[in-house]
Amino acid sequence: MSVRTPDPHPGWLNEDDLYEARRRLPMVYVEAIPVRVDSLGYVSEVGSLYVADDDGRFYRTFVSGRVLYRETIRAALMRHLEKDLGPLALPQLPPAISPFTVAEYFPSPSETGLTDDRQHAVSLCYLVPVTGECQPRQDALELTWFTPDEALSPEIQNEFVGGRELLVRQALAHAGWGR
Amino acid sequence: MSVRTPDPHPGWLNEDDLYEARRRLPMVYVEAIPVRVDSLGYVSEVGSLYVADDDGRFYRTFVSGRVLYRETIRAALMRHLEKDLGPLALPQLPPAISPFTVAEYFPSPSETGLTDDRQHAVSLCYLVPVTGECQPRQDALELTWFTPDEALSPEIQNEFVGGRELLVRQALAHAGWGR
Amino acid sequence: MSVRTPDPHPGWLNEDDLYEARRRLPMVYVEAIPVRVDSLGYVSEVGSLYVADDDGRFYRTFVSGRVLYRETIRAALMRHLEKDLGPLALPQLPPAISPFTVAEYFPSPSETGLTDDRQHAVSLCYLVPVTGECQPRQDALELTWFTPDEALSPEIQNEFVGGRELLVRQALAHAGWGR
Amino acid sequence: MSVRTPDPHPGWLNEDDLYEARRRLPMVYVEAIPVRVDSLGYVSEVGSLYVADDDGRFYRTFVSGRVLYRETIRAALMRHLEKDLGPLALPQLPPAISPFTVAEYFPSPSETGLTDDRQHAVSLCYLVPVTGECQPRQDALELTWFTPDEALSPEIQNEFVGGRELLVRQALAHAGWGR
Numbered sequence: 001m002s003v004r005t006p007d008p009h010p011g012w013l014n015e016d017d018l019y020e021a022r023r024r025l026p027m028v029y030v031e032a033i034p035v036r037v038d039s040l041g042y043v044s045e046v047g048s049l050y051v052a053d054d055d056g057r058f059y060r061t062f063v064s065g066r067v068l069y070r071e072t073i074r075a076a077l078m079r080h081l082e083k084d085l086g087p088l089a090l091p092q093l094p095p096a097i098s099p100f101t102v103a104e105y106f107p108s109p110s111e112t113g114l115t116d117d118r119q120h121a122v123s124l125c126y127l128v129p130v131t132g133e134c135q136p137r138q139d140a141l142e143l144t145w146f147t148p149d150e151a152l153s154p155e156i157q158n159e160f161v162g163g164r165e166l167l168v169r170q171a172l173a174h175a176g177w178g179r
Numbered sequence: 180m181s182v183r184t185p186d187p188h189p190g191w192l193n194e195d196d197l198y199e200a201r202r203r204l205p206m207v208y209v210e211a212i213p214v215r216v217d218s219l220g221y222v223s224e225v226g227s228l229y230v231a232d233d234d235g236r237f238y239r240t241f242v243s244g245r246v247l248y249r250e251t252i253r254a255a256l257m258r259h260l261e262k263d264l265g266p267l268a269l270p271q272l273p274p275a276i277s278p279f280t281v282a283e284y285f286p287s288p289s290e291t292g293l294t295d296d297r298q299h300a301v302s303l304c305y306l307v308p309v310t311g312e313c314q315p316r317q318d319a320l321e322l323t324w325f326t327p328d329e330a331l332s333p334e335i336q337n338e339f340v341g342g343r344e345l346l347v348r349q350a351l352a353h354a355g356w357g358r
Numbered sequence: 359m360s361v362r363t364p365d366p367h368p369g370w371l372n373e374d375d376l377y378e379a380r381r382r383l384p385m386v387y388v389e390a391i392p393v394r395v396d397s398l399g400y401v402s403e404v405g406s407l408y409v410a411d412d413d414g415r416f417y418r419t420f421v422s423g424r425v426l427y428r429e430t431i432r433a434a435l436m437r438h439l440e441k442d443l444g445p446l447a448l449p450q451l452p453p454a455i456s457p458f459t460v461a462e463y464f465p466s467p468s469e470t471g472l473t474d475d476r477q478h479a480v481s482l483c484y485l486v487p488v489t490g491e492c493q494p495r496q497d498a499l500e501l502t503w504f505t506p507d508e509a510l511s512p513e514i515q516n517e518f519v520g521g522r523e524l525l526v527r528q529a530l531a532h533a534g535w536g537r
Numbered sequence: 538m539s540v541r542t543p544d545p546h547p548g549w550l551n552e553d554d555l556y557e558a559r560r561r562l563p564m565v566y567v568e569a570i571p572v573r574v575d576s577l578g579y580v581s582e583v584g585s586l587y588v589a590d591d592d593g594r595f596y597r598t599f600v601s602g603r604v605l606y607r608e609t610i611r612a613a614l615m616r617h618l619e620k621d622l623g624p625l626a627l628p629q630l631p632p633a634i635s636p637f638t639v640a641e642y643f644p645s646p647s648e649t650g651l652t653d654d655r656q657h658a659v660s661l662c663y664l665v666p667v668t669g670e671c672q673p674r675q676d677a678l679e680l681t682w683f684t685p686d687e688a689l690s691p692e693i694q695n696e697f698v699g700g701r702e703l704l705v706r707q708a709l710a711h712a713g714w715g716r
Contacts, residue, residue: 017561021558021561021562023606024554024558024606025558025562025564025565025606026565026604026605026606026608027562027565028562028563028564028565028659067563067659068563069560069561069562069563069657070643070644070657071563072641072648072649073639073641073659097638097639098635098636098637098638098639099635099636099639100635101634101635102610102634102635102636102661104609104610106607107607111609112609120606120607122565122604122610122661124639124659
């Protein structure tokens with residue numbers, strides 16, 4: 001049993017402990033690929049966040065983040081969608097909780113093709129139609145909407161970080177695009 | 180080759196031919212289970228149409244109907260949703276076309292537990308969140324909304340026609356209810 | 359009502375009637391993409407039938423065929439798998455009947471990118487692991503197994519008929535490949 | 538940054554740290570519901586492990602366990618299947634990694650109906666056909682096979698621990714049973 005002083009925020013990890021846990025345990029993540037759909041439900045656009053890392057390199061990613069202790073998957077999805085797309089995006093979470101895929105991110109070299117050098121993350125991935133106005137989070141340069149064809153083009157595919165170009169292809173195939 | 184007079188509506192069947200085809204070929208159907216979802220996507224209510232048959236018996240069913248020649252599944256779904264729930268229901272068709280189940284209706288005795296005495300119908304089933312105002316179709320007495328628990332109660336389950344109480348259970352299980 | 363002589367095979371269509379029905383009604387099809395999987399379930403190979411049409415052109419396709427009147431989807435799948443891959447292929451039908459996608463084939467021009475000039479076919483598509491020995495059907499030149507990368511290469515993609523190269527991409531994305 | 542002495546087993550947690558992490562972070566789990574299927578893929582039997590807890594109470598559960606750091610979901614599934622069902626069970630992992638549901642276990646009171654008093658576990662759930670001979674793990678009294686109807690009966694449903702009777706219903710609904 002632990003003999004540390006009682007934690008003022010039980011159920012949460014401080015930065016050091018989180019740093020260590022990330023090197024010992026897979027983290028539970030959720031990931032949302034925002035889409036615009038037409039009146040029949042066909043995907044017309046795929047959204048991606050364009051962000052810069054600490055070294056000033058630019059890359060594309062999706063809405064994603066950790067599931068906290070005692071937080072449901074749906075609450076985590078909504079929290080990250082609101083943080084990344086703003087409070088007026090009106091995301092429509094699907095009635096079924098089964099993700100379209102589970103992305104397994106590993107520190108490289110990764111056998112899945114998906115990498116995250118901070119941690120091993122098991123990420124439940126959802127296609128999420130958004131119908132409202134999106135305001136990308138502060139540290140993002142912009143939220144860019146692409147047609148499916150654009151999102152699958154080599155130039156855009158190359159801009160995704162951590163192998164997320166695979167997720168684009170899987171998401172669009174799931175939506176019946178497949179091209 | 181056929182020597183019948185040219186059909187004034189090529190691509191469509193007249194009533195006699197449709198009657199015959201229904202005894203020789205499986206028909207392609209779509210079926211929508213209307214649901215109300217809360218802001219996190221949890222299903223809060225399930226909708227069913229309460230209708231009377233020619234003998235004056237009452238029963239419950241869902242939005243369903245044939246897919247026409249050269250009609251896409253999405254167009255057929257939307258057409259039947261509009262016909263059965265009115266033009267203001269604002270149904271949200273899912274971005275993926277894969278149905279949550281495929282219901283196989285046979286003239287009884289049916290090995291699947293689903294029956295339709297007119298035909299063998301292969302019905303692609305979707306959970307469809309509706310966010311607007313519903314006006315049930317003219318021949319329906321009403322569109323009733325049930326909580327998941329009510330929809331799974333023996334009294335309501337008994338009111339469904341053709342074995343559709345199975346679909347209620349499958350739809351709610353798919354949405355994570357399962358109780 | 360029809361006044362034709364009673365059909366000696368009620369529940370079945372003769373060639374003429376089937377020809378006509380195919381121009382008036384969507385047909386229910388099943389389609390199986392045979393795969394070899396390793397001990398962990400990863401897809402290692404995708405099978406395709408290499409066949410010649412009446413004009414002597416060669417193309418690739420999958421196991422597919424009609425669902426007959428009063429036949430279940432699973433029985434139709436198994437019948438076509440046995441016909442196309444032989445009796446020793448040992449296909450493993452999935453426990454869930456929900457297809458990974460629904461392919462909508464139309465006479466061209468088709469808005470889905472999938473074409474079949476004989477008919478409008480609504481085809482329920484399944485990934486089917488086969489563990490036994492395959493003997494391709496008589497009219498097929500061979501059953502070819504490709505690695506996922508080979509199946510996605512432009513040369514092989516070009517050999518598929520009716521737009522089935524889309525199905526290859528959707529099937530592999532569904533299996534987590536996505537490259 | 539941590540100043541602890543280097544861990545002799547980097548990437549793994551000792552018992553104390555695991556105990557603490559379980560009270561701070563959601564754990565990634567996999568859960569397999571073993572099934573017997575007939576030649577057409579219909580589920581004929583559902584397997585459950587009958588075990589005793591430290592207080593000598595008996596209950597039913599499924600194959601489940603943690604995903605380790607740097608372990609893939611498929612490797613974790615296979616490891617737990619082998620541990621719980623023995624090396625000759627011949628489980629058939631599905632070609633798609635998307636689970637049929639995600640079970641969210643919380644220390645009670647749990648808003649999902651699924652409970653685990655040790656931790657918050659996010660469990661990816663799979664239906665896994667097994668074709669071989671099963672030897673239940675040492676601490677299990679037996680592996681019991683039930684028909685779907687038996688598994689859904691009130692007596693057997695009451696024997697499941699942590700709310701897993703919900704998973705039985707969801708799994709069978711997913712397989713088209715739904716009764």
